[in-house]
Amino acid sequence: NFLFNENTVLCRQAYQFNGTNSVGAILQMNTTGVVLDCNGAYIVGNGSTGSRPAMFIKHNTTIKNCNFWNYSNNIATSNSAIGGVNILNNNFTHFRGTNLRAIRLDNISNSVYANNIIGDFISNSDSSESVYGIVLLGRPNIRNMIVENNTIKGLYANAGGTAAIGMYIQNNDNLPIDTVSNVTVTGNIIQNLSSITALNGRGISHLGVNSTFQRNNLSDIDGGGIISYGDYNYFYNNTIINISQGIIVDYTPIGGVSRLSSHNIIRQNNLLNNTAYGIYAINVSNLTISFNNITNGNSSIYVLNGNNINVLYNNITNCYDNMTVFIERDDGIEQQNISVIGNRIINSGGITIRNASYVYFINNTIDNPLDTLSSPGYNIGVLFNGVPVMQHVLIQGNNISNVALPSGSGGRGILISSLNYFLTASRDSVNNVTIINNVIKNATFSGISFIGKNVNISNNNITYSLKGIAVGGNGINYIYKNFINNASYGILIGESAYNIPTYNYSAIDNVIPNASMYGISLYNSTNSSFISNVVNGSHIGLFLNHSGNNSFVSNNFTSFKVGVSEVNSYMANYYYSNNLSNIGIYDYAFGSVELYSDGQINKETIAWFRNQLNNLSGNPFDNIVVGGKRVAVNSSGLPPQWNSSANISLNNIGCSFFNIYYNTTYMTSYANIK
Numbered sequence: 001n002f003l004f005n006e007n008t009v010l011c012r013q014a015y016q017f018n019g020t021n022s023v024g025a026i027l028q029m030n031t032t033g034v035v036l037d038c039n040g041a042y043i044v045g046n047g048s049t050g051s052r053p054a055m056f057i058k059h060n061t062t063i064k065n066c067n068f069w070n071y072s073n074n075i076a077t078s079n080s081a082i083g084g085v086n087i088l089n090n091n092f093t094h095f096r097g098t099n100l101r102a103i104r105l106d107n108i109s110n111s112v113y114a115n116n117i118i119g120d121f122i123s124n125s126d127s128s129e130s131v132y133g134i135v136l137l138g139r140p141n142i143r144n145m146i147v148e149n150n151t152i153k154g155l156y157a158n159a160g161g162t163a164a165i166g167m168y169i170q171n172n173d174n175l176p177i178d179t180v181s182n183v184t185v186t187g188n189i190i191q192n193l194s195s196i197t198a199l200n201g202r203g204i205s206h207l208g209v210n211s212t213f214q215r216n217n218l219s220d221i222d223g224g225g226i227i228s229y230g231d232y233n234y235f236y237n238n239t240i241i242n243i244s245q246g247i248i249v250d251y252t253p254i255g256g257v258s259r260l261s262s263h264n265i266i267r268q269n270n271l272l273n274n275t276a277y278g279i280y281a282i283n284v285s286n287l288t289i290s291f292n293n294i295t296n297g298n299s300s301i302y303v304l305n306g307n308n309i310n311v312l313y314n315n316i317t318n319c320y321d322n323m324t325v326f327i328e329r330d331d332g333i334e335q336q337n338i339s340v341i342g343n344r345i346i347n348s349g350g351i352t353i354r355n356a357s358y359v360y361f362i363n364n365t366i367d368n369p370l371d372t373l374s375s376p377g378y379n380i381g382v383l384f385n386g387v388p389v390m391q392h393v394l395i396q397g398n399n400i401s402n403v404a405l406p407s408g409s410g411g412r413g414i415l416i417s418s419l420n421y422f423l424t425a426s427r428d429s430v431n432n433v434t435i436i437n438n439v440i441k442n443a444t445f446s447g448i449s450f451i452g453k454n455v456n457i458s459n460n461n462i463t464y465s466l467k468g469i470a471v472g473g474n475g476i477n478y479i480y481k482n483f484i485n486n487a488s489y490g491i492l493i494g495e496s497a498y499n500i501p502t503y504n505y506s507a508i509d510n511v512i513p514n515a516s517m518y519g520i521s522l523y524n525s526t527n528s529s530f531i532s533n534v535v536n537g538s539h540i541g542l543f544l545n546h547s548g549n550n551s552f553v554s555n556n557f558t559s560f561k562v563g564v565s566e567v568n569s570y571m572a573n574y575y576y577s578n579n580l581s582n583i584g585i586y587d588y589a590f591g592s593v594e595l596y597s598d599g600q601i602n603k604e605t606i607a608w609f610r611n612q613l614n615n616l617s618g619n620p621f622d623n624i625v626v627g628g629k630r631v632a633v634n635s636s637g638l639p640p641q642w643n644s645s646a647n648i649s650l651n652n653i654g655c656s657f658f659n660i661y662y663n664t665t666y667m668t669s670y671a672n673i674k
Contacts, residue, residue, distance in 0.1 A: 003030040007037075014042040017054070027055040034058070038066035038090075045071040053104070060084035072097040076104045081141065085111035092133075095121040100155075101132035108136065109143040119153040123162065125196075130163040131155045133190075138171035138180045142208070145169075149187040157195035163202055163223070166190040170207040170229075177230055180208025187215045194222040199244055202227055213238060224248050225274075232263045239270045246271040246297075251283030260285045260306075267291055277302050278319070281309075288312065294319060300348065303327045308337045319348035320370055328354035334389045340364060350403075354385040359393040368402040379403055379411050381443065386418040386430040386452065393433040403443040411444030413465070417451040428453055431475070435460065446470050447484070451500065457482060467492055468512065472500035479507040488517040490535060494525040494547070503527040512536065519557060522547040526571070530555055540565050541580070544573060552578055 002017070004027070017026045027043070029036075043066055045054060053076035054068060064086070068074050072095055075087060085108060092102035102118040105111070118133040133152040136142050147167065155164040167190070171180050185204060193201035201223035204213065212234045218225045219241040226235060227248040240246040249264050262285040271278040271294045278294040281287055282304045290312040294300040299321040303309050309327060316324055324345055329335045338353060339360045345351070350369040353359055366381045381400040384390050393416070400413045418429050430452025440447040440462045446469075447462035453475025460482045462468045468484035470492040471477065484490045490512035494502030505528040512519050512535045519535030522528070525547040533555045535541050541557030542564045544550070548571025556579045557563050563580040566573065 002027050004028070004034050004036055005030045007035040009037045010039050010041040012040045014044050016044045026053075029056065029058045029061050032059040032061070034060075035062040035064075036066070037062075037064050040065055040067065042067040042069055043071075044069050057085060057105075058082060062086040062088065063090060064088040065090065067091045067093070068102070070094050070096070072100050073104070074102050077106055077108060081107045081109070083108060083110040087111075087113045087116060089115045090117070092116065092118045093120045096124070098124050098127040099129045100127075101135050104132070104135040104137065106137045106139045107141055108145070109141060110145075112146045112148070113150060114146070114148045116150045117153075118150065119155070121155045121164075123156070123158045125158045127157075127159040127162060130165055131157045132168050133166045134168070136167075136169045136180075136183070138175065138208070140171070140175050140179050142169065142171070142180045143182055145183045147183070147185045147188065151189040152193075153189070153191045155193045155201075157197070157200060160197055161200075162195060162197065163200040164193040164195050165202045165205050166193055166218075166221075167204045167206075169211075170205065177207065178209045180206075180230070181210045183208060183211040185211070185213045185216060188217070190216065190218045190221070192220045199223045203240075203243070204228075206230065206233070209233065212236065217241075218243060225271075228261070228264070230261055230264075233265075235264070235266045235269060237268045237270075239272075240274065241272045243274050244276045245280050246274045246278045246294075247280070248277075249279075249281040249284055249287065259283075262286045264288075265290070269293070270295075271300075272296055274298065278316075281306060284309070289314065291315075299324060299326060300345075301325045301327075305329050305331055305333075305335070307335050309335070309339070311338075311340045311343060313342040314344070316343065316345045316348050318346075321349045324349035324369075325351040326354075327356070328352065328385075329356075332388065345369070350379070350381045350383060352380075352383045352385065353390075354383075355389060356384075356393075357389060357391045359384070359390070361393070361395045361398065363397040364399075366398070366400045366403075368404075380415050381412065381440075382414045383412075384414075384416040384430075384433075386416075388418075389429045389431075390416065390418070390452070391429070391431040391433075395433070395435045396437050398438045400438065400443065401441040403440075403445075411446070411466075412449055413440035413443035413447045413462070414438070415446075415449045416455075417449070428473075430473070434458075440465070447487070453477070456480070461485075462487065471505065472502045474501070474503050477505045479505060479510060481509045482511075484510065484512045484515075486514045486516075487512070488515070489521055490515040490519045490537075492518075492521045492523070493528060494523040500524065501526075505529075506531070508532060510534070515539075518543040519560070521545075522550060525550065529553070535560075543567075548573055550574070552576070554578065 054071045054074045057075060057077055059082040074092055087103060100121045100123050121131050123131045133155060152166040157164040169183055190203045195201055199222060201221040203218040203221050204226045207229040209231045213226055214236040216238045221243045224245045225240040225243045225247055229250050235247055247266055249261050251261055260283050264287050266279055266289045268291040274297040276298055278297050278300040279289055280302050284306040286308045287306060288310040289301055292314045294316045295318055297319045300316045300319045301311060327338055335356045337358050338356050341362045344365045346367050348370060350366060369379060369381050381403045384393060403411050403413050416430060416433055431454050433455045435448060435457045436459050438460045441464060443465045446467040447465040448457060449470045451472045453473045456478045457469055458480040463485045465487045467489045468487035468491060469479060472494050479491060491507055493505050494500055502525045508531045510533045515537030517539050519537050519541045521543045523545045526549045529551045531553045536558045537560055540562040541560040545567045551574045553576045
């Protein structure tokens with residue numbers, strides 16, 4: 001062995017050390033406080049040192065300007081606590097064999113590793129050890145370390161089940177997590193790490209607390225970029241390119257017991273071309289993901305089983321998975337306090353939040369979310385999925401556009417429901433939701449879809465959707481002052497496709513111009529109120545199917561073929577002071593009021609209908625034609641289920657009946673009712 005007892009400067013030449021001894025290091029610091037300046041000299045091994053390090057160092061040692069070549073295990077310490085170590089401006093290259101690592105230091109503090117170059121490491125195919133660049137192992141402590149401006153390139157693990165790891169900063173002995181603390185890793189370049197086992201490359205693997213990872217550049221790693229287990233760690237301004245998973249924050253298995261990783265911040269990182277996840281976090285609490293740029297990847301942000309999660313002001317573009325941001329729990333416990341604010345997501349998948357309460361989704365921009373890869377034809381801007389719960393949700397000030405599909409049931413701007421909304425208990429798990437001041441444009445299937453209870457949908461601007469607002473469920477619900485333009489169906493209360501009993505909705509002061517099919521539609525709906533809505537369109541202003549005991553007050557329906565159409569109403573609906581104008585009859589099927597069900601017509605029914613028209617009062621409707629295909633009653637001959645006291649006045653009424661039964665004789669007739 002070669003011993004250093006004092007500060008030494010080597011001549012600039014190659015020094016060959018064969019390393020034939022079975023114990024100890026080849027080069028050893030024999031005392032503390034030694035500076036070894038290799039002055040560019042080469043320390044050359046024969047690759048046969050195995051687990052023996054090339055150099056053992058002690059307290060307050062500096063190693064600089066050395067070129068280590070053809071070793072397997074280089075600078076190391078014993079398990080005795082040391083500090084004040086500086087490893088600077090060294091090259092570690094062409095390592096072959098087993099147990100490959102450039103620097104391994106245990107139980108160390110207050111030290112600096114800077115400007116070193118590590119690369120061209122290839123392990124033997126029979127090696128049981130992974131390949132490492134820098135190893136800081138807390139036995140028991142690693143504290144107050146600086147690892148900066150190092151370059152690690154070209155590590156390859158050639159044995160099955162082993163990994164290639166650029167930096168390994170952990171405690172391996174199940175000690176408390178805070179035994180690794182205050183480590184700063186900054187300005188490093190880590191590239192081209194891979195293993196014969198797929199996805200077993202890791203740029204930085206860390207377990208500890210109060211550590212900072214900033215301005216590092218990681219690329220072309222077959223696996224994870226930065227993987228951290230711990231608390232109060234800060235990931236800032238790193239660039240991560242061409243890696244399966246960019247930044248991973250995971251739970252911490254200490255002593256065989258898993259615990260949440262908490263109070264970590266992932267901020268202002270650049271993640272490009274990452275094929276699985278840009279940012280992946282599992283079993284976390286108090287996590288903030290903010291101001292990151294994520295481009296050309298798969299799923300950009302995935303958070304599983306967390307509480308107190310903040311996803312803020314991230315910029316996400318061209319990420320092609322169906323749900324670019326996914327926040328959920330899969331353990332049956334609801335996550336709480338989820339804030340998704342100010343994010344910009346362009347040409348990427350949408351956002352899914354599942355099984356959560358106290359959710360704040362505010363001021364996000366989502367443009368052209370892509371079709372799902374796993375379920376094509378079901379494109380969604382934002383999905384809130386109550387499995388098993390979704391409650392106390394605020395969705396405010398978001399801009400969602402171009403949620404488009406050529407076909408299928410996709411193209412939804414905002415969808416909030418439980419997974420199995422046909423079950424009452426499952427529907428009720430979606431509760432206390434506020435959707436206000438959002439702008440939704442070109443969502444081909446629906447602007448806002450909600451199935452649950454106790455929702456407030458107010459002051460939203462929805463344009464160019466098949467369905468503007470579609471809701472189902474119960475509770476105390478408000479649809480207030482929304483502007484819905486160029487929708488085939490403006491507001492749908494209880495979609496027929498779901499056959500969900502829907503009640504206790506109040507739709508007030510909504511403006512619905514250019515509704516090409518139904519302005520307002522009710523299916524299987526009761527006990528709802530519609531007040532002062534302004535609806536303009538071309539087909540039917542108000543359509544009711546299997547709906548009763550609803551109130552319509554001071555609404556304005558204009559330019560429809562049919563003003564009001566009721567089908568199979570099982571209870572009376574109530575109309576007060578509504579205004580129908582410019583309602584025309586275009587063929588025998590259309591008029592301003594259309595009443596029909598499955599039953600026969602008799603002369604008493606016609607007399608009753610004539611009497612109701614003659615006794616209507618309220619705001620006048622000029623030049624109105626009242627008619628329909630069938631004016632019908634049930635088999636007992638009772639009057640049509642249309643409220644007899646509706647406050648409507650009709651002047652110069654024409655009433656046409658087609659295909660009716662009168663005195664059991666089929667006839668076609670026309671009657672004028674004054």
